[in-house]
Amino acid sequence: MKILVPVKRVVDYNVKIRVDKETNAVDLNNVKMSINPFDEIAVEEAIRIKEGGKCDEIVVVSLGPEQSKETIRNALAMGADRGIHVKTEHSPEPLLVAKVLAKIIEKESFDLIILGKQSIDDDCNQTGQMLSALLDCSIGTYASKIEIENDSFVVTREIDGGLQTIKLAKPAVLTTDLRLNEPRYASLPNIMKAKQKTIDEVDPADLQIEMQPKVVTKKVEEPPARIGGGKVDSIEDLVDKLKNVSGVI
């Protein structure tokens, strides 16, 4: 079995971003970047499947600028086998990412594609679902457990009401939820080894995809600030304020 894991380079989850009022965009200067946390979980899951003897090769792919190679190296250091870097100025919109991924999958087939459920920068939560449509294959979003059977996957999904278990035909696209696993840290020897692993470069122009976005961002603003910081001294004080000032109880 071959597994493809798309990984995105995003602002680190610990960073509180700022909006630059002059450029009407999020200020990304000197901001720490990392692999999207959900994608790290996807890489970890693929590695565990391989360690369980059910996968022969894990390929990671990232669309983005030159620095996306670091994100790929990251995944290779965790234990993925090979990387593909699709060089774009910045990460394109989900539909375009899905189209590029579909082309790559057309060239070399994969039995399982594991993506993150959402990128923590654009919060789109779309790419995996779109990819499954383009491939006409099954989709299992928000996975918190993946079991592999001969020609299918049994997936437990986190849904609004609780947990749902479904069985998906192979090949399948899955997206990860937070509780699927806890990603490992790359060990120093593995970081060294990862430097020897191949990262192929792909020019999106060679894929014959119209890379024009269909939705454009006109401006980015800070949300209205919430004025908090109020304190109460005691529970009596709290209950009194909730009842008589705010009128919410």
Next chain:
Amino acid sequence: MSILVLAEHNNEILKEATKKAITAASKIGDPVHVLVAGTDCANAANDAASTEGVEKVLHAENSQYKNMLSEPISELLIDLMSEYDYLVSAATTNGKNILPRVAAKLDVSQISEIISVINGKTFQRPIYAGNAIATVESSTDKNVITIRTTAFETAKESKSTAEISSIGIEKNPGLSEFIEEKVSGGERPELTSAGTIVSGGRGMQSGDNFKLLESVADKLGAAVGASRAAVDAGFVPNEYQVGQTGKVVAPELYIAVGISGAIQHLAGMKDSKVIVAINKDDEAPIFEVADYGLVADLFDAVPDLDKELEKIQK
């Protein structure tokens, strides 16, 4: 500008989230039609038909729509979308699961979790866990949109009843199979529609201690929520999680107990009307968004709160 809304229901009535999606759809344009798909869901179709803003209900009865599996529902929606300009749904796990699959088949982008409609092509949506608001513009004729339920009102009951038309498209791609669902449910109101929410974090120390919160919640008619740390530690099930990657809520009153206030948690609750924080660390970031912060040990404060509420109930 015809709009199709994908409904979620429990066979009897529409989910409140869908009624909010209907409000958002009405802001985009008209006519607004609603698809109610499932088995034995005629009552839900009736509920949709008597919701303000709805001009027509499409009622699709078929066993393959029962569990809202993505592949068969998407197939149905793709067929229907030849007649519509917009597809709208609430950004629930079902909406988020199904709509992008339809969008890709229509070769359009999806606009996720809009919080406002500026015009038929321009929308606002939060990005970076709500730390920025993007205004985005679509260039395609057809559009697929999910809505953040906290940003729209619930559509009211209408005096007239819309036409219900039964549709029978049967195309099962047969790619997925439902096995089971574990829904905790219970007596308490649902998180996303509750007027009051009492949430606990890692500071609760155990699932057992959540009983303290449940007692308070019962007195307030509140739902119980949690931080990711509390869910990860196994104190409560996953569907309790509030935040960037859990549920986004905006109740009248949100009480955060033993929750530090990480960016990802704030993303899910900072639009609540009144926020109360109980935390023993006076520097916890949750206090920055709280209207009423109480620096105290929760194991003293929560039982006290419980007693105080009991007093005013009498």
